[in-house]
Amino acid sequence: MDTDFFEKLAARPDALAFREAEREGVRRVLSRLAPLAGARVVEVGCGNGRLTVPLAEAVSEGGASGRVWALDPCGGMCGKCREAVGAAGVASAVCVEEASAEGSRAPEGVWDLAVFFRVWPHLADAEAAVERARRWLVPGGRLVVANLQGSAELDAMHARCGAGGVSHRMPTAGELASWLEERGWRVEEAREAADDYWVAARGREG
Ligand SMILES: C[S@@+](CC[C@H](N)C(=O)[O-])C[C@H]1O[C@@H](n2cnc3c(N)ncnc32)[C@H](O)[C@@H]1O
Numbered sequence: 001m002d003t004d005f006f007e008k009l010a011a012r013p014d015a016l017a018f019r020e021a022e023r024e025g026v027r028r029v030l031s032r033l034a035p036l037a038g039a040r041v042v043e044v045g046c047g048n049g050r051l052t053v054p055l056a057e058a059v060s061e062g063g064a065s066g067r068v069w070a071l072d073p074c075g076g077m078c079g080k081c082r083e084a085v086g087a088a089g090v091a092s093a094v095c096v097e098e099a100s101a102e103g104s105r106a107p108e109g110v111w112d113l114a115v116f117f118r119v120w121p122h123l124a125d126a127e128a129a130v131e132r133a134r135r136w137l138v139p140g141g142r143l144v145v146a147n148l149q150g151s152a153e154l155d156a157m158h159a160r161c162g163a164g165g166v167s168h169r170m171p172t173a174g175e176l177a178s179w180l181e182e183r184g185w186r187v188e189e190a191r192e193a194a195d196d197y198w199v200a201a202r203g204r205e206g
Contacts, residue, residue: 010076045119046070049081056090101129147197
């Protein structure tokens with residue numbers, strides 16, 4: 001992908017800062033992902049590590065030896081993510097890879113959870129990314145696609161601010177659920193509201 005838009009964003013001190021109203025959404029995402037202690041998690045499109053840090057804290061809770069493989073094709077974002085996990089003291093639980101989901105070298109068959117947080121419309125090839133996620137996961141592992149806005153709100157925001165790096169519109173949660181089912185996933189939950197988007201699925205063998 002053309003990483004220009006996100007490279008410029010990564011260089012800004014306020015890069016992808018969460019607004020106060022969004023913090024509650026992030027807490028909600030983390031609570032839906034729980035329990036995470038000891039879990040092995042791939043985070044797709046980690047950006048500057050805003051979710052990576054609490055994910056790493058959660059997988060390490062109580063001395064558990066969980067891991068986060070955080071990947072992003074934007075080198076500037078990966079640098080910020082490494083700084084963030086270092087500053088939070090959780091670097092030993094995190095591997096940051098400069099790669100797209102489609103091109104990642106994350107080991108296959110060993111991850112419990114693959115999280116696509118606020119990245120779906122940026123995926124150049126969602127089909128390839130989800131196929132890659134299927135190979136990352138252990139049998140029955142969980143795939144989650146989450147945003148802090150509904151699909152219409154997210155698309156409108158992208159249109160309004162002329163955001164770069166957007167490859168396609170955000171499908172509704174129902175559309176994404178059907179799309180995943182057609183590809184052999186068992187969808188456990190699909191919901192959205194103006195400030196929420198959550199689709200969770202498992203491989204059929206789970
Ligand atoms: C809107 S930002 C969100 C970052 C982070 N998830 C957050 O919420 O702070 C989208 C991120 O997805 C990354 N990205 C774009 N295309 C990607 C792809 N094909 N695979 C993985 N990440 C991608 C971008 O570089 C960018 O850092």
